[in-house]
Amino acid sequence: MTLVREVPRAARLSVGCALLAAAACALPAVRPGAHTPWGTVALLAALYALCEVPGRCPRLGRALGGSLPLGTGSFFPVLLAAALLLDPAAAALTALPGSLLARVDEPPAALRRLWRAAATALAVWAAARTAALLGGPAALGHGPDAPDLPYALLPAGAAALAFCLALTALDGGIRAAADGLPLGTAWRGLLGRSLAPHTVHGLAGLMTAVLWRSTYGPVAALFVLLPIGISCWVFAQYHRERAAHQATIRALVQAVDIKDRYTRGHSERVGHASVLIARELGMPEDRLDVVRFAGILHDVGKLGVPTRVLRKDGPLTPEERRIIELHPEYGHEMVRGIGFLGEARSAILHHHERMDGTGYPYGLRGEEIPEYARMVAVADAFDAMTSTRCYSRARPVPAAVAELERCAGTHFDPRMVDALVRALDRHGWRPAVTADETAPPAPRPTGAAPAAQVPAPRENGPEEPGRPGRAGETPGPGEATDAPRPAGPSRHRGSA
Incomplete structure (x- = not known):
């Protein structure tokens, strides 16, 4: 973007x-x-x-x-x-x-x-x-x-x-x-x-x-x-190698976009928002590429999730939810051998951990969660809330920021939330439609609240407690987190 x-x-x-x-x-x-x-x-x-x-x-x-x-x-x-x-x-x-x-x-x-x-x-x-x-x-x-x-x-x-x-x-x-x-x-x-x-x-x-x-x-x-x-x-050989790295990243992102059509463009925007946070925190320029890679590839593990689950239109069953929650570990396994990603690998594995320890896959809390993962978690939730999809409407940026601030300390690192807020005040944000079509207006029964006041489920975004998500979603702040954690590859705590 x-x-x-x-x-x-x-x-x-x-x-x-x-x-x-x-x-x-x-x-x-x-x-x-x-x-x-x-x-x-x-x-x-x-x-x-x-x-x-x-x-x-x-x-x-x-x-x-x-x-x-x-x-x-x-x-x-x-x-x-x-x-x-x-x-x-x-x-x-x-x-x-x-x-x-x-x-x-x-x-x-x-x-x-x-x-x-x-x-x-x-x-x-x-x-x-x-x-x-x-x-x-x-x-x-x-x-x-x-x-x-x-x-x-x-x-x-x-x-x-x-x-x-x-x-x-x-x-x-x-x-x-x-x-x-x-x-x-x-x-x-x-x-x-x-x-x-x-x-x-x-x-x-x-x-x-x-x-x-x-x-x-x-x-x-x-x-x-x-x-x-x-x-x-x-110098030119270095740039050739760098271009090869970029091509590898693009190929992985395109594969995810093809498989999960509901979130097209989401990965690039999460990478951009992650860099905004890192810059606001004063991270050296030589680390920004790794931050961007972490944001862009955070959902690469969806390639290991069955397409029927990702594209399911209705609410997820508990078993399907457990399958979805395996995608951070799938992603980590897929990129484990890509050396130039560095610390981005830990962000891919831990971007759904929460500060209060109720996240997944390992239930890390606070400073146990890698710094890059805490950046990507905020960027991921923010873009999900502010993006228009074919199954949901975008929230205004102020509403998304308010939700992030409400969940700071429990779900998100307050320092990362503050950094994103400052960056948005300075640079602004222009979310784009990421599905193939503009989201159609949702039907409203007689006596219902106006459309802007009806919350709609969205991937990774904060939702109402207990609201079931559609296929491809993962629990957001405020959702029930009592689902059993999946047993998957690399069940040791921490990251490579």
């Missing part, structure tokens, strides 16, 4: 301020009498742009076996070489063409490119300023003069660190402005993930700058592109 919302005013203001700051940093290079080495600036800017442009050309990427980098960042060594070779204002100019031409995958593309150009220019300026303060240009040598090694490592390392810190600060700031996150939450994890790559970029940039200043000139510096190209190839 794609959320359609305008770019917040704070984010637009941040982009504007970054553009003004970048212009101020680059202005001294274009003033009359600045003695800017335009040949070097043009060569480095063109080299960086040439390296980034293929990312926007799918045909060229396929022609080269898909080994081209997929986004901005793979060729930062060119910019760090510019930071060592040029004064700060001129170095900032080298970042602009490539950043404006780099691939952007999400809208609004123009605003994202402007932000990336401004942020990269500011980071290169900070790196060049740091290198100049430590005597970096002098340490590179010139012509027959040998570089001052190992001292040259100090300004190069400091420049790479300044580059990394500037980008981290700016990227965290725009995340905070765009998503309304606290700065601490927006910055969390950014520096740790970028420090090692930028250190390697700094060493490659130093090598490029030394060769550029040598008697062999700029042509020799192009040989540094060979290890950079190899790193891009490795």
Whole structure:
């Protein structure tokens, strides 16, 4: 599901301020009498742009076996070489063409490119300023003069660190402005993930700058592109593996949707809502994929439930209820060998546990329930209540939130419920019809309450005590939980 919302005013203001700051940093290079080495600036800017442009050309990427980098960042060594070779204002100019031409995958593309150009220019300026303060240009040598090694490592390392810190600060700031996150939450994890790559970029940039200043000139510096190209190839292989993971997930979800037509699209929305909760709690970005996988695959065990039970139109018998309640264990067994799912496997197994211990399959309570499972449980119930199906009408978002809050502490983790409420206030929610047809209006006998006041059963959603569910449903908050627990595979407590 794609959320359609305008770019917040704070984010637009941040982009504007970054553009003004970048212009101020680059202005001294274009003033009359600045003695800017335009040949070097043009060569480095063109080299960086040439390296980034293929990312926007799918045909060229396929022609080269898909080994081209997929986004901005793979060729930062060119910019760090510019930071060592040029004064700060001129170095900032080298970042602009490539950043404006780099691939952007999400809208609004123009605003994202402007932000990336401004942020990269500011980071290169900070790196060049740091290198100049430590005597970096002098340490590179010139012509027959040998570089001052190992001292040259100090300004190069400091420049790479300044580059990394500037980008981290700016990227965290725009995340905070765009998503309304606290700065601490927006910055969390950014520096740790970028420090090692930028250190390697700094060493490659130093090598490029030394060769550029040598008697062999700029042509020799192009040989540094060979290890950079190899790193891009490795980067592309990672993305290929990631794409294979995504294809595996899609295949499993499509299989569930085909078998249980009543909940089509439900899995993707639960994955999205789970990520909203995780982001609100400040979970690092590198764990969000696992959270999303947990939400998307939470019902994969329905593939092991007989189709006649899933598609039954009437209430479930106790025996059919016990069969349905086996689906978390079936799902866990199905994904046990998929290593990249990690902690998502425990969420698949335990997403129907309840905080008071009345859930299934193992009756875990409180903190015994894995964190991912507690996130998915809230996301699952919320989407079930707010989705229109061919057998039930959607509840309004405020009514679903009120029901989640009512059941917080007994069925759901209050911390997860609060996080979802905050995320909904910030991002909103757009539920979609997930069955083949729009739900028809339910017939209303004379004297009955208006349709909006008649509760309808829905999968995983909170229901009235003792109300029997239709096939494919599982008990929601408020339902009777005195049914015997099923005996199924892996009856040990806990998860793999």
